[in-house]
Amino acid sequence: MPTTRRQFLSLAGGVTAAGTIPVVTLRPLQATPAMLNHAIRNIVGEAPIRTGRVKLDIPPLVENGNVVPMTVSVTSPMTADDHVKSIHVFNEKNPQPNIGNFYLGPSSGRAQVSTRIRLADTQKVVAVARLSDDTFWQVAADVVVTLAACTEEMN
Amino acid sequence: MAALINVPAKARRGDVIEIRALTSHIMETGFRHTVDGKLVPRDIITSFTCRYNGAEIFRADLFPAIAANPYLSFFTVAKDSGKLEFEWVGDNGYSSTASASITVE
Numbered sequence: 001m002p003t004t005r006r007q008f009l010s011l012a013g014g015v016t017a018a019g020t021i022p023v024v025t026l027r028p029l030q031a032t033p034a035m036l037n038h039a040i041r042n043i044v045g046e047a048p049i050r051t052g053r054v055k056l057d058i059p060p061l062v063e064n065g066n067v068v069p070m071t072v073s074v075t076s077p078m079t080a081d082d083h084v085k086s087i088h089v090f091n092e093k094n095p096q097p098n099i100g101n102f103y104l105g106p107s108s109g110r111a112q113v114s115t116r117i118r119l120a121d122t123q124k125v126v127a128v129a130r131l132s133d134d135t136f137w138q139v140a141a142d143v144v145v146t147l148a149a150c151t152e153e154m155n
Numbered sequence: 156m157a158a159l160i161n162v163p164a165k166a167r168r169g170d171v172i173e174i175r176a177l178t179s180h181i182m183e184t185g186f187r188h189t190v191d192g193k194l195v196p197r198d199i200i201t202s203f204t205c206r207y208n209g210a211e212i213f214r215a216d217l218f219p220a221i222a223a224n225p226y227l228s229f230f231t232v233a234k235d236s237g238k239l240e241f242e243w244v245g246d247n248g249y250s251s252t253a254s255a256s257i258t259v260e
Binding site: 103 | 171210213214215217218220222223227229231232234
């Protein structure tokens with residue numbers, strides 16, 4: 001019996017659909033939002049985290065996740081009585097939730113740090129600042145990544 | 156290892172100056188595989204420290220999510236003429252240093 005075009009297409013569609021599902025579920029180990037929260041709690045403890053004061057400059061759309069420029073700045077007078085002790089940056093979906101911890105002090109003069117990071121997927125990046133009075137402030141930014149980092153094969 | 160340090164040569168006392176430091180390092184994440192399926196072992200810089208005339212002014216813990224050839228920019232108050240020392244420490248006993256001098260008027 002000759003195969004009709006319709007039969008062929010439905011068969012091909014079925015094979016494609018069946019083929020894509022395992023590919024999706026076989027993705028490498030990723031950090032999850034739960035791991036993100038856990039990593040933040042490791043730094044912050046039980047203290048409440050307020051939103052504000054921290055600014056995260058990161059491009060909203062990234063073509064190459066291997067090199068993503070990022071700047072974190074915190075509104076602070078940076079005096080001996082009122083300064084930023086540390087800045088912690090986290091991600092949601094890289095294999096590990098931590099990106100970097102940066103330790104500042106009153107001699108920093110300005111609470112601002114820039115670096116270049118890797119992002120394995122479209123995800124949320126969170127920056128948390130610890131002030132000298134041990135309060136915590138955070139900000140989150142969503143980044144769309146078209147070419148992922150970290151998990152490609154090496155040649 | 157080659158490092159690029161950018162510190163203003165001269166500053167007025169009390170000025171807030173930007174310091175930029177870049178060093179060459181592969182920052183292998185430890186999450187990549189070779190074509191035949193073997194895991195490439197992690198090889199990253201884990202810590203960076205900057206000292207200004209011996210006193211620590213900036214320190215960072217780095218993770219695999221920092222891009223290759225780690226670049227850091229941060230600020231400090233120009234207090235005295237002297238030396239800024241930079242130190243990178245990493246996996247497999249990696250350690251490198253660099254320094255820059257500044258004149259404060």
